[in-house]
Amino acid sequence: MLKNFILMALSLTLVACQQPPVEYQNLKLFPQGKSFSGIKLTNHLGQSFTEHDFKDKTSVVFFGFTNCPDICPTTLQELKHTDQLIQKSGLPPVNVVFISVDPDRDQSENLKSYIEYFNPAFTAATGDAANILALASQLGVAYHVEDHEAGEVVYDVDHSSALFLINEQGERIGIFPAPHQAATLAADLTLYMEQQ
Numbered sequence: 001m002l003k004n005f006i007l008m009a010l011s012l013t014l015v016a017c018q019q020p021p022v023e024y025q026n027l028k029l030f031p032q033g034k035s036f037s038g039i040k041l042t043n044h045l046g047q048s049f050t051e052h053d054f055k056d057k058t059s060v061v062f063f064g065f066t067n068c069p070d071i072c073p074t075t076l077q078e079l080k081h082t083d084q085l086i087q088k089s090g091l092p093p094v095n096v097v098f099i100s101v102d103p104d105r106d107q108s109e110n111l112k113s114y115i116e117y118f119n120p121a122f123t124a125a126t127g128d129a130a131n132i133l134a135l136a137s138q139l140g141v142a143y144h145v146e147d148h149e150a151g152e153v154v155y156d157v158d159h160s161s162a163l164f165l166i167n168e169q170g171e172r173i174g175i176f177p178a179p180h181q182a183a184t185l186a187a188d189l190t191l192y193m194e195q196q
Contacts, residue, residue: 033171065102081182
């Protein structure tokens with residue numbers, strides 16, 4: 001009888017000590033992190049950019065292209081406001097990384113002016129088709145660049161509008177489905193970083 005009472009009291013204590021699950025407004029966390037490797041890109045400053053650039057910081061990654069008429073500028077504007085909201089909370093800034101899937105038109109020079117228009121602290125990067133595909137496939141990103149001749153400047157590019165969350169170990173751990181709103185992104189990212 002006493003043994004049953006002790007076991008019941010212990011189980012109730014354990015239940016009381018458990019933290020309730022964190023509820024995010026839009027962030028969907030994966031059951032486990034997924035690392036990625038073998039990435040060789042070039043950032044908007046003309047410097048090498050690899051998977052190591054995601055280590056020791058919380059990152060949000062977005063795939064697009066500078067000629068994008070709507071999704072990319074709208075999303076980067078929301079990320080700009082997200083960054084401002086997070087910094088007001090006193091937390092370290094999130095590492096925002098824009099990956100261009102259109103390397104034929106997006107070189108370091110125009111990537112620099114494009115990304116710095118939204119926030120000079122953001123990073124933009126691109127590379128050859130094989131390296132972009134390697135990163136996109138490891139993160140689970142869908143995109144398609146229309147076949148075109150070398151030097152051609154008018155062609156279509158389709159890409160996912162999701163944002164991907166990378167943890168400080170450099171693992172893909174979550175996704176923010178579209179649509180994106182700064183207040184929601186900031187609330188979810190703040191909640192996530194406070195749990196770390």
